[in-house]
Amino acid sequence: MKVSRRDFIKLSAATAFASGLGLGYFQKSRGVQQNAGEIKTVRSVCSPNCTGACGFDALVYNGRIETLTQAADYPEPEYNPRGCLRGQSMMNLIYGPDRLKRPLIRVGKRGEGKFKAVSWDEALDYVADRLADIMKRHGPESVAISIQVPGTGYVHKGAMMRLASMFGWSALHGYTMNGDLPAFWSQTFGVQTEEFESLEWTNSKYIAIFGSNIMVTRLPDAKFVNIAAERGAKVVVVDPNFSPTAAKADEWVQINPSTDSAFALAIAREIIENRLYDEEFIKTYTDMPLLVRMDTQKRLMAKEVKELEEIAGKLNVPEYRDVFVVYDVNEGFKPVNPETLERDFEPAIEGEFEVELVDGKRVKVKPVFQLLKEEVQKYTPEKVAEIITPPNRNKGEYVDMIKRLAFEMATVKPLHIIYGASNYQWYHGDLKGRALALIVALTGNLGKSGAGISTYAGQFKIRWPLGAWWSFKGRKNKWVTYLLWMNKEYRQSEEFKKYNRETPYPKNDVKAFLFGWNNPFDQHNMANRMIEYAENGDLELIVAIDFQMTTSCKWADVVLPGVAWYEKYELTATILHPYVQLQQPAIEPLFECMPEIWIFKELAKRLVQKWNDEELKSSISEFYPDPELFDEEERARKDGTWSFRLARNIAHKASLKAVELMLKTGGELVEGITLEKLLKGPVRLNLPTPNKRQIPFWEQINLKKPFPPQSYPVPLQKTARFVKSGRIEFYKEEDVFIDLGETLPVHKDPFVDTEYRLNPEAKRKYRYFYITRNALYRVHSTHSNNITMLELQDFRPRVWLHPITAKENGIAEGDLVEVYNDRGRVYGYAVLDEGLHPSVIIFEQGWWSRYLRGTSYNSLTFPWIKPTHIVYFVPGIWEPTTAWNEVACAVRKVEV
Amino acid sequence: MVRYGMVIDLNRCIGCRSCAVICKIHNSLPPGTWWHRVETVGSKEHQTPSGDYPNLTELYLPVPCMHCDNPPCVKVCPVGATWKREDGVVLVDFERCIGCRYCMTACPYGVRQFNWEDKDKAVEKGFKAAGFEGEYVEGYRHGYPIDHRTKDGRLVYTPKRPRGVVEKCTFCVQYIDKGLKPACVRGCPGNARIFGDLDDPNSEISKVLRDGAHTRLLEDLGTEPKVFYLLPMKRAERGEVRYSPELEVKL
Incomplete structure (x- = not known):
């Protein structure tokens, strides 16, 4: 399809009409204003890293965005309007004082913020020279890139991945870098993550929210909790702290921090004891009927069983599957076909059996159930009340509450459990997730409308195969695990050597770091160490791509000015609402800012000249999906007609070509979705469910397909090996799970395996939990410098503490306080909050260092690595994931 | 004749302040000026609970101009700059206002604001408070870019925002006169707002007010506000879990 620039303008005007703005919007008001310029509206997508991907109409007047209004054009009226205060005031960033204007090269010390403005040619040549040198000395894998969350921009983030694939650079996966990967998903279901779209919330009759503040963190979707409640659903919030979400719930249950696994296991116990479980469901879809050998703690395989050896030999299953065994109440030991969930056995789920192995040995086996x-x-209500009940609360009441909630969750269907990121971003987050998943599995609440478990963080899940654009001529980039980069000690530890089988690390360490859409020097665990690498020269080159001068840009050697989402064409497909959408340029990029696809193309073009790879050199014009576009710009350079406008227009065209390429090669999920349709508005993905609704595991439960569904972009065999039985697995038999006593979900107290192991003194010195929650006024660190958001916070960061905590530390409301530990510190003004747990101190994440006396609030964190996370390595699906909240701290008043 | 009013559903309101922000952006309000506020009732800090454990609550209260049917601000205006239009919208004529601020004293809701300084000055002060070193790029200012006058020619919206006048929420007169809804209604992600004609018995707003328990602020003053609040439901009235009779016996 060929689309001219003029056509786009026509189409975007059509979009505006379709979105209900109507002709009136374009009419000048009656009267005096004579010099009124052209008014137009352009529909784009607001897409910072909140996963909202909300459609917005930009009203453009005299070439500038004057207002932003939710487009409200989603086909399901319930979804309208999507968008919030941050998106509505995005112009404060686009036109704000921190907007980048020209490429910059550092002239002062790193972090000092002294730069000289240079031409694009100078900046790009400089970066290419330095990169080529580092690649030659340390190998291309010592160049690391970060694109943060892919869902917010398949074209431009894809372009950076495409560049990385050309040379075999290492990519950091945002999902684990941000701690948004809840590891229980891969361990239990064999997937990256799953979640309902928010419209499905309204089909639940019981919504149990464990440590998630949806009313703030999922702002455009929050209303569906209220609508569910209006329709008769019960909403329960389990959280150490009262929150806006708790305020809207029927019941708030305050528990001690990071004790959810104990709570969930008590609920599971009540369900099992009272036989309230869905027997048919657990026999059919879970590993609960499978037998486990008591001698080895491994699952019994059919090929090990004497009487099944022959049948097992004949079964033809893929290498990523294993044939396990059940004890059929009529036929005795029987192999289980891992390639289907159609059940041809009637298993005993309780009891102990003896089985004769091939070598004649007889061993005891028991079903997982x-x-x-x-x-x-072990998790009686009485014992669990000891663990979860906050200080000064009545444990007896908690015993009754556990019993009551267990009964409600077992009997009211459909049940939806929401497991919040602030809850799983702990060292034992995987155990909590496995325990919560147990509740929905025992009660058969999966794969049905309104029934399931969801986690809502990150926009990482790729919705369909993108390889045609994301990799250059089928080349593959490498990967580097962020926490391994930050945690040198762990890389050299015995534990790592013992359990790591697949996790890669660049031979010569990370030497160059290029990042876009990202503010790692403020925003990442642990910011201090990143700064240390910058200061001591471990990092030889730091390149930032952004449209604003963030803290991290200040730490960079070179800053390349990119654009905001009203200045380019981009494709978005985020997790929470299953729409494919197009970003469209409402305005020309300001100053010398350039669409990122152009920046990466130019870097690639310069790098191939300095790198010995003839194939790359000769095919470089294919970096743009249409080589003719590449050549067109090169011709213009030669004949002197090159201009920013020309290069941008070509970049816009190339972006649309990339969109078309990804749609054309994306397979059945995007079949029939065309650029033309996207120019008119959002289009739903072709999900294999009724009404194309996002209902996790619908095919597994209703069509009896084995677990897992595919997690793009990796091939099925990479993730299917996580659940070799083809079933939902609560029993993990890899050695590390056996060694840690985590073959089944269990509860483990916070800090014992982390802070107190690292420093036993911490128990005495740092008595509080340092929780960094998401703020209403920022999307992580985006909008930290939004004047309107700042005004709503009186221009100052806060530290929330319980009045008891404040009293203990001699702090009064409004005092400037310092929260600290051995690693770092953060400053804020005290807010006394009766709804907090007395051992919790809250700081709202995302403040740039310049508002925090130059420190990063992430200087207190630590890159903990749990060995169960290195059993396999599939980037962003099974790898170590950040545990932000596993931080002990103390607090004191700052004398001013 | 239409008579415009607004319903704000306090069950649906999630306290996100999107209404306040979209109002600020669309109406060209600089730092320091808010025509629309959202606070947590009884709390010093927004979205922090009031009460003692376990009886903690957070009730968010958005407050725009009430567009009273019996507006005290209109009565006290010595120059007729503020008036109630035939559609019930209370407006200020910026060209007639002399800045005496009687109306601000008269308004029991505190929604009127005096424009003490030029917009540029206000932006400068805001940026200073934020610690910014620079300015918006090339004198950028946000807001609906075109002046709006009523049919009889009175200036009721201008992005220039003249100094020395009183201003307030206009129900986004620049939009409603074109058949659009006020920005706060279009921009509410909680679906908490309904705007429409109170005199049309078939309008959504009339239906909602007929069906649901609602209240108005400071009703006893007799100002007859046209902003109505749907009351927060009692917990017992919602989220009722329906058990099968058999299970209920067990419970």
């Missing part, structure tokens, strides 16, 4: 039943016996 039996083991689970034995394990959860």
